[in-house]
Amino acid sequence: MVDLGAGLRRALAKLTGAAMVDERAVKELVKEMQRTLITADVNVRLVFELTKRIEERALKEKPPAGMSVKEWVVKVVYDELVKLVGEKHEPKLRKQKILLLGLFGSGKTTQAAKIAHFFKSRGLSVGLVCADAARPAAFEQLQQLAQKVKADFYGEKGAKEAVGVAKRGLERMKEKDVVLIDSSGRSAFDAELARELKEINAAVMPDEKFLVVSADAGQVAGRQAEEFNRAVGVTGVVITKMDGSGKGGGAISAVAASGAPITFLGVGEKIDDLEVFDAKRFVGRLLGFPDLESLLERVKKVAEEEGLREEALEEKLTIKTFYEQLRAARKLGPLQSVFGMLGAPDVPKEILHQSEAKLKKYEVIINSMTPAEREDAGLLRKQKNRMERVARGAGASVEEVRELLTQFERVQKMMDAVRKNRGLRRRLEGLLKGGKLPGLPGFGM
Ligand code: GDP
Ligand code: MG
Numbered sequence: 203m204v205d206l207g208a209g210l211r212r213a214l215a216k217l218t219g220a221a222m223v224d225e226r227a228v229k230e231l232v233k234e235m236q237r238t239l240i241t242a243d244v245n246v247r248l249v250f251e252l253t254k255r256i257e258e259r260a261l262k263e264k265p266p267a268g269m270s271v272k273e274w275v276v277k278v279v280y281d282e283l284v285k286l287v288g289e290k291h292e293p294k295l296r297k298q299k300i301l302l303l304g305l306f307g308s309g310k311t312t313q314a315a316k317i318a319h320f321f322k323s324r325g326l327s328v329g330l331v332c333a334d335a336a337r338p339a340a341f342e343q344l345q346q347l348a349q350k351v352k353a354d355f356y357g358e359k360g361a362k363e364a365v366g367v368a369k370r371g372l373e374r375m376k377e378k379d380v381v382l383i384d385s386s387g388r389s390a391f392d393a394e395l396a397r398e399l400k401e402i403n404a405a406v407m408p409d410e411k412f413l414v415v416s417a418d419a420g421q422v423a424g425r426q427a428e429e430f431n432r433a434v435g436v437t438g439v440v441i442t443k444m445d446g447s448g449k450g451g452g453a454i455s456a457v458a459a460s461g462a463p464i465t466f467l468g469v470g471e472k473i474d475d476l477e478v479f480d481a482k483r484f485v486g487r488l489l490g491f492p493d494l495e496s497l498l499e500r501v502k503k504v505a506e507e508e509g510l511r512e513e514a515l516e517e518k519l520t521i522k523t524f525y526e527q528l529r530a531a532r533k534l535g536p537l538q539s540v541f542g543m544l545g546a547p548d549v550p551k552e553i554l555h556q557s558e559a560k561l562k563k564y565e566v567i568i569n570s571m572t573p574a575e576r577e578d579a580g581l582l583r584k585q586k587n588r589m590e591r592v593a594r595g596a597g598a599s600v601e602e603v604r605e606l607l608t609q610f611e612r613v614q615k616m617m618d619a620v621r622k623n624r625g626l627r628r629r630l631e632g633l634l635k636g637g638k639l640p641g642l643p644g645f646g647m
């Protein structure tokens with residue numbers, strides 16, 4: 203899952219960092235999403251349906267009032283991903299019988315204990331029944347787990363036939379709020395398993411039938427959901443081993459597409475490694491934000507910073523604004539250096555980190571300048587007596603005036619370079635968009 207999240211975040215970051223969100227940017231986003239999702243074993247058809255919808259909505263629908271195109275595209279991506287992985291399906295906290303279904307090794311017995319713990323920690327009493335007659339070790343495994351979570355346990359060692367055990371177990375546990383029945387698995391779904399499950403289903407009459415599938419199954423999990431659903435009806439799916447598989451996205455999307463609601467995710471081997479599935483939270487986590495609101499806020503902030511930078515770049519740097527920014531840099535600390543915001547992040551430390559005494563001196567020096575000199579500090583270079591006059595007025599040495607001037611000129615040069623670069627890039631982009639330079643390598647045309 204780490205890879206899926208990283209891939210999606212990368213795709214979105216590219217979009218939110220783009221100067222302009224146009225058809226090309228959206229197409230690029232969609233392409234990168236396709237690559238990432240298919241690598242995570244999401245069904246190709248689902249991927250193409252998803253990205254087609256994203257492309258159409260992003261380009262054709264109008265953003266709601268007050269929302270920028272960039273924010274709109276991010277919202278569309280988020281919404282469609284949530285749709286892809288399904289809905290929220292919370293387990294009900296009430297008296298109920300839950301039958302667990304699934305193939306060998308899917309994690310059925312482990313989840314039985316985790317789910318028992320889930321209900322117990324919410325104040326309900328829980329009983330665990332081992333109705334797995336296929337595997338001799340099943341009895342001990344569940345018995346031990348039941349002890350661990352302090353739930354009552356019923357099983358019959360060496361039982362040959364599951365239905366009778368299930369019935370007797372239910373009878374024994376009838377006082378419990380929640381009874382969990384662990385059924386037998388098979389290495390693959392077959393007619394015999396279907397028959398046995400139907401029998402248990404008829405005998406137990408469970409309120410919930412939770413299918414346990416492993417994330418390792420990837421998109422095949424969808425077929426399992428369909429098969430078990432046809433046999434006995436599935437009311438919820440638990441997808442396990444989300445912690446260790448790169449195919450979790452494939453499993454989740456395939457199960458969602460089968461129409462079966464996902465209830466829990468197993469995220470480890472420990473008893474509390476179980477999460478109630480919530481599509482929005484899941485997608486939020488993939489994208490690195492708790493919810494859509496905070497994601498959009500971030501997009502807005504990036505755009506605002508971009509705007510500030512544009513504004514600042516258009517302004518001419520005078521010795522006065524230079525001084526103000528030195529002050530601000532001192533207050534904000536090096537990370538939030540205003541120069542960095544201006545697009546010149548590598549202003550040398552010795553300029554940025556001025557002592558308070560030095561800044562005070564600079565202030566007096568600047569105050570001794572004429573308005574014309576403050577507007578164009580270059581005048582001080584042109585006539586030597588200007589520098590002497592300012593130094594005298596400020597009670598400073600000519601050396602100190604020259605030092606301030608030199609630092610100012612260095613930063614001014616850097617800003618000019620950034621500005622020029624930007625202009626050059628703009629012109630290039632304009633040319634490319636106008637189709638005047640087709641096929642230029644490295645520009646994805
Ligand atoms: P069953 O045959 O379906 O009953 O599967 P088990 O409950 O015996 O589990 C099979 C293996 O998967 C065991 O080693 C479990 O510890 C492991 N397992 C179960 N759930 C998870 C999970 O969410 N994450 C990880 N990493 N391992 C799990
Ligand atoms: Mg088992």
